[in-house]
Amino acid sequence: MPIVDKLKEALKPGRKDSAEDGELGKLLASSAKKVLLQKIEFEPASKSFSYQLESLKSKYLLLNPKTEGASRPRSGDEAQARRQGSERPCGSDGVPAPQKVLFPTERLSLRWERVFRVGAGLHNLGNTCFLNSTIQCLTYTPPLANYLLSKEHARNSWGWGSLHINK
Known part of the structure; x- marks a missing residue:
């Protein structure tokens, strides 16, 4: 007998006539313990499980399928791969080098240089709460906070929309 049926049977309304909440609570506790x-x-x-897994896999489209070498990439894809390979060589970890380096890694400090007061919050414009919370979390990480407080970003202006932080 499934547990659902056992609970229904144990909690039948006609089992005991109890009008008080305390009696109902005791009945529920004893019935639950019994069950x-x-x-x-x-x-x-x-x-x-493999059937369930296959039915789930059929629902989704694989964006970057791994090629086994049997299929030849299209000519446009091949040219793009060559361009990417020449511009950004991969490091030992397989991650390509960045297109633009914002701050030299040897000058980047991963620790807090000084203790600062908590910064001001951001104003929510109705649809920016997730963006605001992400920016606020990132500005409380030592590397980004130290970079912004170094004023290096002001010297390397990248145009409209660059990020500025005040002490």
Whole structure:
């Protein structure tokens, strides 16, 4: 007998006439204890996990399929791959080098240089709460805060929309 049926049977309205909430609470506690102490019998799954996995895989489109070497990439893809390979060589970890370096890594400090007061919050314009929370979290990380407080970003102006922070 499934646990749902056992709970329904234990909590039948006609089982005890109790008008008070305290009585109902006691009835519920005793019934739940009785049901939870009973042995639960499990049944094997009617379909295997691999079937479920295959049905889930069929719902989604793989954006970057791994090629086994059997299929040849289109000419446009090949030219783009060559351009990317010549511009940004991969490091030992497989991550390509950045197109633009904002701050030299040897001058980047991963620790707090000084203790600062908590900064001001950001104003929510109705649809920016996730962006605001992300920016606020990032500005409380030592590398980004030290970079912004170094005023290096003001010297390297990249045009409209550059990020500025005040002490």
